[in-house]
Amino acid sequence: MNHLVQLRRTLHQFPETALEETQTAQRILEFFRPLSPDQIFENLGGTGLAFVFEGKKPGQRILFRCELDGLPIEDLNPSNHQSQIPGKGHLCGHDGHMAILCGLGEKLSQNRPESGEVVLLFQPAEETGEGAKAVLSDSRFEQIRPDFAFALHNLPGFPLHQAITREGTFAAGSTGMTLIFTGKTSHAAHPEDGKNPSVAISKLILAIPEICRTIPGFCLATVIQVDLGGLAFGTSAGKGSLSLTLRAFDQENLNRLIQEVTTKANSLALDDQLDLKVRFQESFAVSKNDIAATPFAMKAFANLNLVVVEKAEPFRWSEDFGLFSQIAPSYLFGLGAGEKCAQLHQPTYDFPDELIETGVTIFWEIVKETCQVSKT
Structure with missing residues (x-):
């Protein structure tokens, strides 16, 4: 995972805010070209990207989404990968979420699904609630409209690697x-x-x-x-x-x-x-977990022996992924970033690199459950 960690830290150094993520998108595009996806969609909903990996036989289309944008907040966490852009920082962990989808792309490039398609979507402008709407309004989205959609968000305050789930509404x-x-x-x-x-x-x-x-x-x-x-x-x-x-x-x-x-x-x-x-x-639309998508995620957690916590009430914050739950059975879950991790949107927050491998393996297990990838 060292190269994914380095990618994450590079993205962290050069954050771009909503609808301005051109350089970020270019870095992601350069990462994926050698992986030879079957289709590439550029400038989706503005600066968005989608990479399609086709299976050997027809089947369900599964979409995994992450976010391209950072925040207009100064990064005050001293590190060798501290933001180089004044007044801007990846202080919500979208750099880590992107690294996770890049890792999933590597796995798909080496082992195509037995059936169906997997779409890896890098969405712009999550923080302002504009990105999902822009992507869904893009005429090309019909070519990648999924049968199921999945996403995760790191959650400080919860033990590292813990899966945080909820039936029905996940976030307001x-x-x-x-x-x-x-x-x-x-x-x-x-x-x-x-x-x-x-x-x-x-x-x-x-x-x-x-x-x-x-x-x-x-x-x-x-x-x-x-x-x-x-x-x-x-x-x-x-x-x-x-x-x-x-x-x-x-x-x-x-x-x-x-x-x-x-x-x-x-x-x-x-x-x-x-x-x-x-x-x-x-x-932001309500983020609602569909009962049809839930078993795939829960089986993935079980296969990896992750500690799973069912939250009693939805989160009060909002996530742009909620709009996807209106067009396909969707599932959003949390991944614990550590009990001592600075909270999201704080100037000292930094995504825990240890979560990259956990996120990749969870998504890969979901791919195996939905698209019949060999489990060897």
């Missing part, structure tokens, strides 16, 4: 939501001559907890920013905005939460004669 769906209220500016001495959105925004903030309580299951709305007027003491604000992050463990509940917040905002805007615009960004 979420969306960023900004509500922009526009009224009329006036002199601060005569606020009655204007239309200040401060009251509507305040009422909406106070109403949000009750909206969440009316929806069954886990729903959470977090206020992340309030922007109102400017620092002009003689002026009553005529424009303001409220930004929220909405989360739920069920896609229908998330959609309902969005609708309820929008309805309340429209009502408040109407009461105060304000215009309202609603914008969404960084939207």
Whole structure:
């Protein structure tokens, strides 16, 4: 695994953020060319890549996904492979996830499946929730649309190499939501001559907890920013905005939460004669593990004698892989990165190289279970 470790560390040194992963994609492409995949898809959904390894006979198409992008966060972990790009770092472990899929590609190049096809997808822009949608919207995706899709994510705080699983929802769906209220500016001495959105925004903030309580299951709305007027003491604000992050463990509940917040905002805007615009960004679908895909992963864990932990509740964070669970039976699982490992998105985080071999062997076992590769 030494060459995969070196690859991972090189990727770590040169992180690129969402939709800018051109050099990262080029490094991955250079790694795969000698492996002679049967098909290569470049610029998929922007900077994405897909490599197809065909079996000897027709069969199921299995997709494994990893992420290309890093984060706009400074890497503050001193090492001989510390990020060389100011203000950017692979602080979520996508460099390690890429190395795992590269290792799986090596195995497939040496031993094609007996049946079916295996697709290795390197997806752009996971961190912003744009990448999966872009890949699925690419017309060429129909050529690699899978029968099953699998992905993993390293998880600090769990023992190294431990598999973390869950039936049904694995991670929440979420969306960023900004509500922009526009009224009329006036002199601060005569606020009655204007239309200040401060009251509507305040009422909406106070109403949000009750909206969440009316929806069954886990729903959470977090206020992340309030922007109102400017620092002009003689002026009553005529424009303001409220930004929220909405989360739920069920896609229908998330959609309902969005609708309820929008309805309340429209009502408040109407009461105060304000215009309202609603914008969404960084939207993630609920990541849901399908019962049809689950046995393949569980058999792989058992074959490798891994310690498996069934999590009682879904994770509150979101993963762009959730969109794949809407187009094919999918399975997302966690791989423990160590109890003392820095948390994801922290400036001192670094992917544990020991997980590369574990990830490769798990995915390889799934390939053997789904595509009838020789088990010798």
